[in-house]
Amino acid sequence: MPGIESANPFYYVAREELPQLPPPTSQRGFGGWMRTNLFATPRDTVLSIVVLLLLVWMIPPMVQWLFIDAVWTGEGREACLGPDVGACWAFVEAKFGQFIYGRYPLEERWRVDLTAVLLIIGLVPIAIPSVPYKRENAIYLLVVFPILAFILLTGQFGLVPVETSRWGGLLVTLVVAIVGIVVSFPFGILLALGRRSNLPIVKTLSVVFIEFWRGVPLITVLFMSSVMLPLFLPENVTFDKLLRALIGVALFASAYMAEVVRGGLQAIPKGQYEASDAMGITYWQGMRLIILPQALKLVIPGIVNTFIGLFKDTSLVLIIGIFDLLGIVQQNFTDPNWITPVTPATGLIFAAFVYFIFCFSMSRYSVFMERRLDTGHRS
Amino acid sequence: MAHTDGVADGAEDSERVSPFYDPKVRGLFFQVILILIVGYLVYVGISNAANNLARAGIASGFGFFNERAGFDIGQSLIYYTNDSSYFRAFLVGLFNTLVVAAMGIFLATVVGFIVGLARLSRNYLVRKLATVYVETLRNIPLLLQLLFWYKAVLAVLPSPRQTGIEQDVSLVWSLNNRGLYLPRLVPEDGSAIVFISVLVALALWFVIGRWSYKRQMATGQRFPVLWTGLGLLFGLPLLALLISGFPFYLEYASLQGFNMAGGWVIRPEFMALLLGLSLYTASFIAEIVRAGILAVPKGQTEAAFALGVRPNLTSRLVIIPQAMRVIIPPLTSQYLNLTKNSSLAVAIGYPDLVAVFGGTVLNQTGQAVEVISITMLVYLGISLLTSAFMNWFNSRVALVER
Numbered sequence: 001m002p003g004i005e006s007a008n009p010f011y012y013v014a015r016e017e018l019p020q021l022p023p024p025t026s027q028r029g030f031g032g033w034m035r036t037n038l039f040a041t042p043r044d045t046v047l048s049i050v051v052l053l054l055l056v057w058m059i060p061p062m063v064q065w066l067f068i069d070a071v072w073t074g075e076g077r078e079a080c081l082g083p084d085v086g087a088c089w090a091f092v093e094a095k096f097g098q099f100i101y102g103r104y105p106l107e108e109r110w111r112v113d114l115t116a117v118l119l120i121i122g123l124v125p126i127a128i129p130s131v132p133y134k135r136e137n138a139i140y141l142l143v144v145f146p147i148l149a150f151i152l153l154t155g156q157f158g159l160v161p162v163e164t165s166r167w168g169g170l171l172v173t174l175v176v177a178i179v180g181i182v183v184s185f186p187f188g189i190l191l192a193l194g195r196r197s198n199l200p201i202v203k204t205l206s207v208v209f210i211e212f213w214r215g216v217p218l219i220t221v222l223f224m225s226s227v228m229l230p231l232f233l234p235e236n237v238t239f240d241k242l243l244r245a246l247i248g249v250a251l252f253a254s255a256y257m258a259e260v261v262r263g264g265l266q267a268i269p270k271g272q273y274e275a276s277d278a279m280g281i282t283y284w285q286g287m288r289l290i291i292l293p294q295a296l297k298l299v300i301p302g303i304v305n306t307f308i309g310l311f312k313d314t315s316l317v318l319i320i321g322i323f324d325l326l327g328i329v330q331q332n333f334t335d336p337n338w339i340t341p342v343t344p345a346t347g348l349i350f351a352a353f354v355y356f357i358f359c360f361s362m363s364r365y366s367v368f369m370e371r372r373l374d375t376g377h378r379s
Numbered sequence: 380m381a382h383t384d385g386v387a388d389g390a391e392d393s394e395r396v397s398p399f400y401d402p403k404v405r406g407l408f409f410q411v412i413l414i415l416i417v418g419y420l421v422y423v424g425i426s427n428a429a430n431n432l433a434r435a436g437i438a439s440g441f442g443f444f445n446e447r448a449g450f451d452i453g454q455s456l457i458y459y460t461n462d463s464s465y466f467r468a469f470l471v472g473l474f475n476t477l478v479v480a481a482m483g484i485f486l487a488t489v490v491g492f493i494v495g496l497a498r499l500s501r502n503y504l505v506r507k508l509a510t511v512y513v514e515t516l517r518n519i520p521l522l523l524q525l526l527f528w529y530k531a532v533l534a535v536l537p538s539p540r541q542t543g544i545e546q547d548v549s550l551v552w553s554l555n556n557r558g559l560y561l562p563r564l565v566p567e568d569g570s571a572i573v574f575i576s577v578l579v580a581l582a583l584w585f586v587i588g589r590w591s592y593k594r595q596m597a598t599g600q601r602f603p604v605l606w607t608g609l610g611l612l613f614g615l616p617l618l619a620l621l622i623s624g625f626p627f628y629l630e631y632a633s634l635q636g637f638n639m640a641g642g643w644v645i646r647p648e649f650m651a652l653l654l655g656l657s658l659y660t661a662s663f664i665a666e667i668v669r670a671g672i673l674a675v676p677k678g679q680t681e682a683a684f685a686l687g688v689r690p691n692l693t694s695r696l697v698i699i700p701q702a703m704r705v706i707i708p709p710l711t712s713q714y715l716n717l718t719k720n721s722s723l724a725v726a727i728g729y730p731d732l733v734a735v736f737g738g739t740v741l742n743q744t745g746q747a748v749e750v751i752s753i754t755m756l757v758y759l760g761i762s763l764l765t766s767a768f769m770n771w772f773n774s775r776v777a778l779v780e781r
Contacts, residue, residue, distance in 0.1 A: 026675045027690035044502050051504040124520035205417065215762040223737055224755070227747040231431050232424035298651040310577045319726055326523055332529070336533040345531035352527070359518035 012312065015047045057080055066349075080340040091338050099350070100326055102168015108160055111152045112171055118148055119178075125366065129372060143366050164242040168323040170354065172242070174313040176249055176324065181257075181307050183250040188257025189296075195262055206258070213255035218316050221248045227322045245317050253310050260302040264295035298373065304366035308359050315355075411521055428748060433743075443744045444469070450739055451731045454646055465740055472735030473757060478650055479731065480718040480761075486657035487717060488710075491664025509665065516662035522723050529651035529727040536647075539634050549631035550642070559650060560632035563643035576619035577612070584608035648729035652721065657673045657681040660717045664710065671706035672698060711769035715762050722758070732757060 026032055038048040071079050073093070078086035093282070099111050122141040125131040125139030153175070155161040165177070168211065213221070221272030225248030230239060268291055281364035296303075318327030330348040398404045423512040432439055444466040451461050456474045459467055498511035516524070538557045544553060553560040566573075584607075591602035621625075632642025675698050683693040724731035725738055732754060 037501070040501060047500075047502050048504050051502075051508055055504075055508075199406045199410050201414060205413070212759065215715075215759040217722040217733070217758055219722045219725065219733055220737065220751060220755050220758065223733075223741075227741070228751050229394070231428045231747060234427055235431060235434065300428050308518075312518075315520040315522045316723070319723075326520065326526070330526065341535050344534070345527070348527045348531055350521060352523055355520055355523065356515070356518045360514065363518065 038101070076337045077340050077343075079344055080338075085340075085342055087349065088338075088342045090338060090339075091332075092342055092347055092350045094338070095329075095332050097352075099169045099325060100333065101171055102323055103166040104162060104168070104171065105160070108155075108162055111155075111159065111162075115149045115152050115294055118145055118152075125149060129369075142185065146179075146182060164240050167242065168328045170325045172317070172324040172327075173311070173314050173324060175242075176246060176317060177307065177311045179246050180249040180253040180310050181303075181315070183246075184253035184306075185303075186256040187250070187254035188261050189292065191254060192260035192261035192265055195258065196265055210255045210258050213252050214259070218249075218313050219253045220254055222316060222320050224248065225251075240319075242322060245320060245322055248316075249310070249314070253306070256306050256309070260299050260306055261295065263302060264297075264299035265291065267298050268294050299375065301366040301370040304362055304369065308362050308366075310360070311362070313360060314354065325354060382671050393780065416550050424433035432748075437745045441749060443740075443746060443749075446744075448740070450743070452735060453728075456648065457532075465744070468624050468740060469736050469753075470734075472730060472732040475729070475735075476718075476721055476724075476731040476733075477761075479656070479724065479729070480721045483653055483656040483660065483717050483721065484714050487654065487660035487664055487713070490657060490661035492668055494661060495668025495672070499672060513662045513665050516659055516667075521655060521659045521720055522726055524618050524657040525651055525723055525727055533647040533651055534750065536582055539639050540637065544634050547633050547635060549633055550633070553632060553639070555639075556647065557639055557644070559643070559645040560642045562629040562631050563641070564627050567626045567628060572623050573616050573619045573626070576615040576660065580608075580615040582613040583611050584616075588634070593649055646729075649729050650683060651727055652724050652729045652731075655723075656717055656720060660713055660720075663713050663716075667706055667709045667713065668702075671702035671704075674705045675701045698701070707769065707773045711766055711773075714769070715765055716767065718761055719758060 022028065023032070026035060039045045065086040067086070069084055070089050071088050074080060074088075074090035075094075079090050097109075101112055104112060122137060122145050126134060126137045126141060131137075144210055151157060152159070153162070153171075154164070154166070188196060191206050191210055194202045195210065197203050197206070222245060225244045226241065229247065233239070234305075272290060272294065273286075276290040279286070281289070314324055315326040317324050318330065322332055331349045333344050333347060393437055422442045445464050447461075448463055448465050448468045449461050450468075452459055452468065452471050454475060455471045456478065457467070457470060459471050488747065494512055497505050498513065500506045500509070534556060536554060539553070539555045539557060542553060542555050543551060552562060584604075587602070588604050589606050630641050630643075632639055632644070634640075659761055677696055679701065680693060682696045684690075688697070721731060722733040725734040728734070737750060738753045741747060744750065
């Protein structure tokens, strides 16, 4: 509308937004980035130079040891002997099957793989918030999958039975961690509710149970379940070694899970409890339909963190003679075919890498959920 | 679910509510059932245990404590030989646990605070290095880290003879697969004055701290308590040393035959455990420190700057005291974790409580119930004591809110 425009008294007003001026040259580009992030003050400059020197001192030898001097193929210890030999990856390659499956029979390993696939089928959709059918998914993971996994791994209904003493490696690590978390989930909820109960005896028993398991190291719990537990059972009842460790881990994890869930229960406003009472529904209905759905959603990051802790703690079962990932790696150090000065370091770095991948991705997931659940209303 | 209306209307109404629906009666009923179940389980467990122990011919009770232990322990703070009693072995294990836990807590706190502050640094390299440290150590099991230090780092050190040191030569220091050897300071007659001077310095530090706090409250003037205290702590003993004519001599380590003798030795087991425990826990403490500092509102810094307080003093007097409120409760649980994790010593052969008592003593006596219960109770006791102390400390640091 040019006619109106010319009559506009504010003709000196700019017609379009002016482009922003570029930042001063001292803050621009790579040089500016360096100035603000590395050399802002004299102290920063000194720190940067020290750290740079440290990195130059550390990283090239590490790369040299891990990759350049490393032995990638070989049949036995001769390949990894020598003055300037780095990591002995040939050892990991030769033992890889054992590290994953333990002494699980070769021709039955497909059952372990199938179990892993079944687990992933349940785990991926429940981890993605936008996928529907969370309730069915949870029932699959907490009820259906454990039964299927039990049938497949131990060998029921016509499958060849495989004793748990032959299980090992990553398989055992995952079995212990997942059984621990699945069993501890309902028990943890019950204990957390018990701890907040009005009934004095229920409350006392819950508090004593939780504080006892949280106050003792997992090692003593494992010793207890492997040495003391058989004493408390009738004489003709014998327990599988792995099952005894699982009982210990589950008791221990329940106490920690209870505290996580209690955190969620305490975060629910009192009005919700009062409203659920006012509805005239029973205590359990109120918990199931109103309180727990809100509380459990809040503590998803806490549950993931508990699981990370549990996953790392499963490595302790090697002390009572169960060969989980770390246990089987360590056991192979004594294999006369592979005894070299670099074998322990190589094996441990490999195991560390596997644990790191699992724990780091889970902790990233927990951070993601925390951001998603944080609605910004926190006081 | 309390039917408060029934209570308010008195007797007439409570007659209407059948006892089956009365929450009080129901609560009592379920609790009685719970007690019966728990009691039954305990009873069955104990009677089974009594049967099993009797059948296996294992004695019960704590009489074994006075018997001869008959095994050797590598490291001991108190006098111990294989002729000592099981109780003495128990004490050796307990002290070893306490030493490694105390030193681990100290180291982990120092490293944790440094790394936590580094994660908030303006300096890109420092920040990233601290992040890599935290993410790596946090996500690898502690047991694996202990084994790594022990088997992959310290065990592959050369033996004393391979390090090329000569026979019977006094060494200032030597690091080999037997441990780290340092000179030992052996006190002679008249050294008591030096120890007394240390105590005096600590007492003076405390008195000056109280005086300076009062003066600051009254006049607002600050007194450099930290530097004065450190000066006293080093100055007074130095003075005492000069006056008394240095009543100490250094005992150096040396290679004699195949073995090292003399000096002050830190065993590889202890070093691996201490390094592993403190570096691992430090990665958690760093995150706690970072979260605590970020929890202090930015306005506090700005207000301090507006008052003309210098950046260094701002963090010391404004930020850190407020951050401590957030830091201390989770820090306590990390200290407890470290103490409990020290039980992993059993995997690398450091003679702590679990290794000595829950391992060797249990195998020799076979009294699983007593030995494991005592071990668990000791850890429970340590946990409760530590958290009681930290709660007390927390209540001192916490701001009094209106």
